[in-house]
Amino acid sequence: MEWFTASDYWLGRLVFQRALAGLYLVAFLTAALQFRALIGERGMLPVPRFVERVPFRSSPSLFQLHYSDRFFAGCVWAGCAVSAALLAGLDSLLPLWGGMLLWLVPWVLYLSVVNVGQTWYSFGWESLLLEVGFLAVFLGNDEVAPPVVVLFLLRWVLFRVEFGAGLIKMRGDACWRKLTCLDHHHETQPMPGPLSWFFHHLPKPLHRVEVAANHVTQLVVPFLLFAPQPVASAAAALMIVTQLWLVLSGNFAWLNWITIVLALPVIAFPADPPAVSGAPLWYVVVVLAVSAALLGLSHRPVRNMVSRRQVMNRSFDPLHLVNTYGAFGSVSRIRYEVVVEGTADEVPRQDSDWREYEFKGKPGDPRRWPRQFAPYHLRLDWLMWFAALSPAYAGPWFGALVERLLENDRDTLKLLRRSPFPAHAPPRHIRARLFRYRYTTWRELRETGACWERTYVREFLPPTRLTGAAHRP
Known part of the structure; x- marks a missing residue:
């Protein structure tokens, strides 16, 4: 044959x-x-x-x-x-x-x-x-x-x-x-x-x-x-x-x-x-x-x-x-990122000590240079990009993410690069804010060392804490 x-x-x-x-x-x-x-x-x-x-x-x-x-x-x-x-x-x-x-x-x-x-x-x-x-x-x-x-x-x-x-x-x-x-x-x-x-x-x-x-x-x-x-x-x-x-x-x-x-x-x-x-x-x-x-x-x-x-x-x-199959049938002109923050304060205020969670792959700290992860797939980071495009993409899972962060859930924290809170002291409140990100220019990179410049846009999620049976004493 x-x-x-x-x-x-x-x-x-x-x-x-x-x-x-x-x-x-x-x-x-x-x-x-x-x-x-x-x-x-x-x-x-x-x-x-x-x-x-x-x-x-x-x-x-x-x-x-x-x-x-x-x-x-x-x-x-x-x-x-x-x-x-x-x-x-x-x-x-x-x-x-x-x-x-x-x-x-x-x-x-x-x-x-x-x-x-x-x-x-x-x-x-x-x-x-x-x-x-x-x-x-x-x-x-x-x-x-x-x-x-x-x-x-x-x-x-x-x-x-x-x-x-x-x-x-x-x-x-x-x-x-x-x-x-x-x-x-x-x-x-x-x-x-x-x-x-x-x-x-x-x-x-x-x-x-x-x-x-x-x-x-x-x-x-x-x-x-x-x-x-x-x-x-x-x-x-x-x-x-x-x-x-x-x-x-x-x-x-x-x-x-x-x-x-x-x-x-x-x-x-x-x-x-x-x-x-x-x-x-x-x-x-x-x-x-x-x-x-x-x-x-x-x-x-x-x-x-x-x-x-x-x-x-x-x-x-x-x-x-x-x-x-297919990819990028449309291309975004502006980059938005959801920045997740927590505070240990009992009563959250604008001037509270808000600490930012760092993700492994998605942009966060403007001075942190992106890393190569592919072909490894950071699934949470990818979905955070979709969440920034529209809150509807985050509807099924974002609330659960916030709840796990409030609990300092070990498995969830493994998906992140760094948590700003120690394992024994989870945050009292979590909030999320939407920022516009853009690449810095050559001149800005030389002067600041930052590859991103970000500008606050609006609140994505107001300060949230655990309630009911899950509330910590």
Whole structure:
């Protein structure tokens, strides 16, 4: 069955599988270190409360069957272990069916996490990791050459990621068509990185070139993924370079990295393929059946892409098998940040000793330079960016965050860079204020050492304390 496999892509498959396993490891590690405060039994959006009102068929998950913090921790740490084993190449040491089952384990575990993760797991890269992870199950191991149809489906995902993102930009904010979006984007993006300040201060003509190059990469180059070699390899390489540029300019969790990983099996690396046996019949039947089903499901993201009402980052089935993607259909012109403060005073006043909580990734102290966290995902910091855009985004969870801070909840404080209050003396009151942030100029940076300048806008949350049964004596 030589028509079924493409031995020239064996090295691309190998690199893709190891890199994908690394991203799985990051995703499970992120879940393991953050879940208790976010979705745990005492989290801001507890899983037990979610599964009480959402049926299994709408959100299939192991945690629909049973949930406890200990069980969740066991699952995500098991996901870390399996991902590490795949990263080390354990699937290559197993028979074909064993390798497929091993790749299925992290997909089932991470699907279970995402489907109960609620707003904390509502990002497009969650569905993208699941869609790509499901395809990896059928990509085979060292016993067979990579199946052509699975390689095609991986290119089809990459096409939808890039082309969908390009379309949403052209249909969305006019600044993309005017080539001016990067005048604002590096300053207003969800979580700036250590180089974002410098990207923002690049000459405006270079920003225009960046946007134009982005349009070419997202609206033209994706079609070349289906061209003969070496054109397809060149298209994939161009996408990798573009994504690395984005990695340098900000913190977007593993969005850029998984796009890079998707481009790897497109490249025909110059290496002699190893001798492999022919694909067994059962494997051919399974791969073709699954591929046919996925192609059938693809009509929904295609309809979305051609629609004038295109939406970003939508999953069309509870298993996240085929999804639609996109990013930054609109770009904010002004950056707002919610600054959370506490005081130990019994009666809060404007002149009370208000102390600011420091987050790990989101801007706070104007003198603190942003750090690089991606591909690690700081979920609370990202949602704080949305909260600054509109209080409606914070409605389901912000009150619970304030309550946990008033209790000096250990798990919640682990999500922060620093709490201004000792463990034995939590604050009496918490308040939140909205500030406008802007990057300083070169001159301001030299004079003050601050990369941000901030201006008070309005009250976001008035001074709040614990009441009723939870009130401290």
